[in-house]
Amino acid sequence: MPQTVLITGCSSGLGRATALDFARKGWNVVATMRQPDGNSDFAGLDNVLVTELDVEDEGSIQGAIDAGIGCFGAIDALINNAGFGLFGLFESTPVEKIQQQFEVNVFGAMATIRAILPHFRFAKAGIIVNITSGAGVFGLPALSLYCASKFALEGFSEALSYELASLGIKVKIIEPGGVLSTSFGKRSGDEAAGNNSLPDYAAFMAHTATLFDNMRSGPMGTEEQVTECIYTAVTDGTNQLRYVATDDIMPLIHARRETSETEYMALMRSFFAG
Structure with a gap:
């Protein structure tokens, strides 16, 4: 019998690409999104069920x-992909936007x-994949709230993995870098509107914007790299917790995890001192 995966946030970007990848590889896919009406990306795929799921609505x-x-008899894997990024100054970000960042990225997952979990506990099996980010490993200015949500999801995922291991349920973390082919950057930019209005930060924000532009002009990850990493995490049969999905963030991952705190902070401050 084919296995079944439920994926959140499938209307576009990595969620859509991941759902199509699993479907092509013979899995049954529950492709969920907030507004499924009129979505034709999965038309004609008998092994894909498109249905509504809003991570802010428990019902x-x-x-x-x-x-x-x-539809499929069971669900074998859950991929928490739904999320968005707030870009901008912490001080000028409205409280309701801060709350929404955590409602979607953390509390939604x-x-x-x-x-x-009751379904997985009954089966004594199941795989939970949480999509975090390089920004869940290292902090970045103007992304403090997005980083906070992804750091929270990283810590939660690791702690949860210990709780669920005795039940045969695995937890996996996927850490992508920047992927230009998705709409994530556009939404982050839209969310930033009005969040950079304090003149005292103007020089710093200009410097930071230049650094991010330079980063985006270099080699970046692709949807295919991330979807392949997700598929590997679900199917490799290991207890590996973290998977770095794209090579673009490897230097900063290395600096965070394999050098001293002093070396790491000196490197980051050299980038963002402004």
Whole structure:
């Protein structure tokens, strides 16, 4: 019997690409999104169920899980992909936007996991994949709130992995860098509107914008690299927790995890001192 994966945030970007990748490789896919009406990306694919799931609505989460089990008999893996990034100054970001950043990126992932766990516990098996970011490993200016949400998801995922291991349930973390082919950057830019209005930060923000532009002009990851990494994490049969999905962030990953705190902070401050 083919296995089944439920993926959040499939209307575009990495979620859409991951759903299509799993479907092509013979998996049943529950492709969820906030507004599935009119989405034709999965038309004609008999092994894909498109259904509504808003990670801020617990009723829709349970409804999507029930629909997936009803259609395919079971769900074997959950991929928490839904999320967005706030770009801008912390001081000028509205409180409601800060709350939404955590509601979607952290509490939304927690809600989907809590809803699927009874099904996984009954099966004594299951795989949970949480998409974090390089920004969940190292801090970046003007992304403080996005970093905070992804650092939180990293810590939660690691701690949860210990709790669930005794039940045969695995937790995996995928850490992508920048992927130009997705709409993530555009949404981050849209969310930044009005968040950079304090003149005292103007010189620093200009310097930071130049650094990010230079980073984007260099080699960056691709959707294919990330989807292949996700597929590997789900199917490799190991207990590996973290997977770095794209090579563009490897130098900073190395600096954070394999050098001293003094060396790491000196490197980062050399970039962002302005």
